[in-house]
Amino acid sequence: MSTNNKPKLKTSAMIASIAAEGQRTASAPFGEALLKLAAERPEIVGMTADLAKYTDLHIFAKAYPERFFQMGMAEQLLMGAAAGFAHQGAMPFVTTYAVFATRRAYDFMHQAIAEDNLNVKIACALPGLTTGYGPSHQAAEDLALMRAMPRMTVIDPCDALDIEQMVPAVAEHNGPVYMRLLRGKVPMVLDEYDYKFELGKAKLIRDGRDVLVISSGIMTMRALEVAKELEADNVDVAVLHVPTIKPLDTSTILREAGRLGRLVVVAENHTTIGGLGEAIGVELLRAGVTPQFRQIALPDAFLDAGALPTLHDRYGISTNVMANTIKNWVN
Known part of the structure; x- marks a missing residue:
């Protein structure tokens, strides 16, 4: 029998x-913002698949x-019904998990x-690697799929303020x-930087002379944490937040990216294939802008299941691992 009376730390894959x-x-920023908006916009309807x-x-x-x-566990029906409502003048706000929308109802x-x-x-909740349930629930390729869809605007918010x-x-x-979509208790980060969301606009959150991190979603939060951490190593990091993936600013x-003397790093909570990094890389090449370019992203692989802190370390998107990676690139 164990004599260790310390309480066991519990982690959840979900x-x-x-x-x-x-x-x-901030608690439930999407739900609260939609509730406020719905009072002014009677055409808004809410729809979900269980x-x-x-x-x-x-x-x-x-x-x-x-x-x-x-609509029950029927994502294809959900999208079809939303189209019907929209044809009749309603504005459906449709929710599900990102994997179910992009892979099951594409x-x-x-x-x-x-x-x-x-x-x-x-x-769509649980974007990228924000659940530890494994490939069935990890939407690591959703941005690539949705970027490829004509007429579809694609957004990857950083925090509660971005969502609101x-x-x-x-x-x-x-x-x-x-x-x-980030749900539940969502970090509040960007309010410290006098930030305002504008559809289709990237925002320079902080400037820096050595490294430019171009990021979206939770990786902007990570980039800001990395920038503070690397100050101790005299590495000056700028952060450009790109909440709108399509159309790209x-x-x-x-x-x-064209400012001389800076390493350009694209950081995204998405596979290396078809996301923000590739989108920016193509634009740089087309314009003849050729900085030293690196990418921090999830691998082109089926990801493991487990606790999120462990997985974020394993796949290089935690603050500590990201900071060490950038420091090694600079040095």
Whole structure:
């Protein structure tokens, strides 16, 4: 019998919040922002495939039960029904997990929503490596798939503030939108930098002379943490946040990447194939802008299952591993 009376640390593979212990957070920013917007926009309806609670849509459902539609575990039906609502003048906000939308219902989004340029907003939780459930739930290739879809706007928000401001912005945009979604207790990061989300715009969050990290989603949070950590090593890191993956803010990216003397690193919570890194690499080559270029991203592989901190270390997207990687590149 063990005499160790220390409480056992418990970790869950199904971690949907990536907030560190003690980090400032906001609760359910997507659900709260949609609730506020729905009071002003009666055409908004909420729809999900059995995942209202796990995408924060339950907040909307409780306030507007007559405008909420639970479609069950039928993502293809969900997308088809959303298209029908949009044809009749409604603005569906559709939620599910990113893997189920992009892999299971891709053709329905492509044919029923995007081809007709319908006003459907698709918000998908567990993007990239934000769950430890393994390949069945890890949407490591969702941005590549959605970037390839004509007429689809693609967004990868960093934190709670990004999400809060993203929701009304996508409602103002006429056409289909795919947005990655962080749910539950979501970190609050960008409010320290006087940040404002603008659809289609990249934002320089902080400047630096040695390294430019171009990032989206949670990797912008990581990049800001890395920048603070590397100050002790006299490595000055700039961070350019790119929340809109498509359309890409090419002019801002080229301007910042074209400044001489800086290593350019693209950091993304996505496979190396077809995401932000490749999109930026192509634009740099087309424009003849040729900085020293590196990429931090998930491998082109089926990822392991496990606790998120372990997986983030293993695949190089944790703060410590990312900081060491960049420091080695600079040195």
